[in-house]
Amino acid sequence: MSSSNSRAARKARREWTSRSIGSGWQHQSFYLMIRFGGRRAAYLLLYPVVFYYVLLPSVRQKCRYYLERRFPGGGAWARFKNSYRMTLELGKVLVDRALVGILGPQQVKVSLHGQQDxxxxxxxxxxxxxxxAHVGCWQVAMSALGFMETPVNLLMQREEGDIDRHYFEHAGIECPYRIIDPRGFLGGALEMIEVLKRGEVLSVMGDRMLGKDRNGVDVSFLGGQVRMPFSAYKLASATGAPIVALFSYKTGPDSYELKLYRTIRVPHDLGRGHDVFVPYVREFSATLETFCSEHPFQFFNFFDMWQNSVAESDPEPDSLT
Amino acid sequence: MSVKEKLKRVLIEDLNLEDVEPDEITDDMALFGEGLGLDSLDAVELVVIVQKHFGVEIKDMEEGRPALQTISTLAKFIEDRLA
Known part of the structure; x- marks a missing residue:
């Protein structure tokens, strides 16, 4: 990886943030629409709002990184249309998430494929x-996992200043999951081992690097190389825990599906090297490609994933993701 | 061989710490960050190493946090569990 590429990657990271688009009052407008008019009213507001945002070149650029790889060769109109669809799908997911919190879980039906597995x-x-992965609406879909009767632990880092609220925050209830903060002691490594040893469920995002890039490996994804974290596979190797790639997607105005796409088995005691985990991360990236072919507008990474491989000396916080 | 000596040896071998000799690792050397230079992913490996070579399990944060500070604290943790 050349130093110019590394610089570009660092620049891309600085420009990108997971903080939500829109200001506080704009979010409040949607919450108000949900309270007084339900989903239909919120969606009605959503269409023009999304149209406005997609007119902004910066928003279209954020969609373009992915769309150019998923739909190569499209013209300007096709790119605009696809940016609109992708942003609209994200908007609907955010509305649905708020809807569940404000009006209750009965607002969304979630069906699960792979329960017996x-x-x-x-x-x-x-x-x-x-x-x-950052697809569909994982927060809503996770509500379909109650049948497991096992505590679910989420590795989750909240961006400072994020005004977007999770559904349990809307509902004013305690978070149904135990949150493990990757900025904690040793990136939450000990906590993650602990929950797996207790036979509990650990949920992590496999498509996005949050911490040091050396905790990731390069794998092919949609025709290019992206860096994806391998911590989950290392944990699996250390503990013997199986891995499942579990993705959610919206199937109708009030319905989602949660599907077990693939089970990944990582051999015990693979050791410290990075490269030994590549085949398993590759299994995940191939599964994510399958998802993108089936649900092309429900993939929500709005940054240049393909600008990977930051130099080893990059002073980022130590984290398992 | 003392627990500390064995610990230094297995850390070098199992973590593939290149160009490091056991006697270069001091007892009060920090395991993570400055010192031995391990990172969060190595913590996963370290838990496995302690169990594999000493038969001692680091079960949770409560006991792991104070133990995973230096060679001395980790060796003492192992010795206490073996006692």
Whole structure:
């Protein structure tokens, strides 16, 4: 990786933030629409708002990184249309998430594909690692995992200043999951081992680097190389826990599906090297490609994932993701 | 061989610490960050190493946090569990 590429990657990271688009009052407007008019009213407001945002070149650029790889060769109109669809799908997901919190879980029906497989994996008593991605609406879809009767732990880092609220915050209830903060002691490594040893479920995002880039490996994704974290696979190797790639997607105005796409088995004691985990991260990236082919507008990474491989000396916080 | 000596040896071997000799690792050397230079991913490996070579399990944060500071604290943790 050349130094100019590394510089570009660092620049891309600085420009990108997971903080939500829109100001506080704009979010409040949507919450108000949901309270007084339900989903339909919020969606009605959403269409022009999304149209306005997609007119902004900066928003279209954020969509373009992914769309150019998923739909190569499209013209300007096709790119605009696809940017609109992608942003609209994200908007709907955010509305649905707020809807569940404000009006209750009955607002969204979630069906699960792979329930028996999940139960069989849990019965192995080695814990279970759910590797998710920024697709569909994982927060809502996770509500379909109650049948497991096992505590679910989420590795989650909240961006400072993020005004977007999770559904349990809307509902004013305690978070149904135990949150492990990757900025904690040793990136939350000990806590993650602990929950897996107890046979619990650990949910992590597998598509986005949050900490040091050396905690990731390069794998192919949609025709280019992206860096994805391998911590989940290392944890699986250390604890014997099976991994499942579990993705959610919206199937109708009030319905989602949560599907077990693939079970990934990582051999025990693979050791310290990075490269030994590449085949398993590759399994995940291939599964994510399958998802993108099936649900092209429900992939929500709005930054240049392909600008990877930051130099080793990059002074970022130590984290397992 | 003392627990500390064995610990230094297995850390070098299992973590592939290149160009490091056991006697270069001081007892009060920090395991993570400055010192031995391990990172969060190595913590996962370290838990496995302690169990594999000493038969001692680091079960949770409560016991892991004070133990995973220096060679001395980790060796003492192992010795206490073996006692």
């Amino acid at each position: 999940l139960l069989a994996l849990l019965a192995e008593k080695k814990g279970l690692i759910l590797v998710n």
